[in-house]
Amino acid sequence: METPHITEEYFCVNCDKFLRREDVYKTWDCPICKYLIHIRILTDEKDNACYRVLPQNLEVGDIVFTHRESDYHAILRVIDQENLIQLNLKNYGSLKVAKNRYVLKIDGGWYH
Numbered sequence: 001m002e003t004p005h006i007t008e009e010y011f012c013v014n015c016d017k018f019l020r021r022e023d024v025y026k027t028w029d030c031p032i033c034k035y036l037i038h039i040r041i042l043t044d045e046k047d048n049a050c051y052r053v054l055p056q057n058l059e060v061g062d063i064v065f066t067h068r069e070s071d072y073h074a075i076l077r078v079i080d081q082e083n084l085i086q087l088n089l090k091n092y093g094s095l096k097v098a099k100n101r102y103v104l105k106i107d108g109g110w111y112h
Helices: none
Strands: 009-012 017-019 038-042 047-053 063-065 072-081 084-089 093-098 103-109
Antiparallel strands (some): 038 047, 047 103, 063 103
């Protein structure tokens, strides 16, 4: 199981319902409607709405957290390397992630 950020809250925008971690942590989608779950990540700078996605589902321009605290960067390039995905990140360098390890992708501000 992914280690949660200390501020994580889980919300389905389709069902308009808060959910428990136990209900969503395996696939990070809503157990009722299967939409991706909004995850709240509160940092010193922002109140973020994020998704947990597999790295092969990321695209150039997406913004991801690189650390559990508040470090986030835009993706410049995504490279498939057998069992890993290499993310080339702006002002960071490269980050290699196992294909089965979820990554926090920022979607915007938290408004729920």
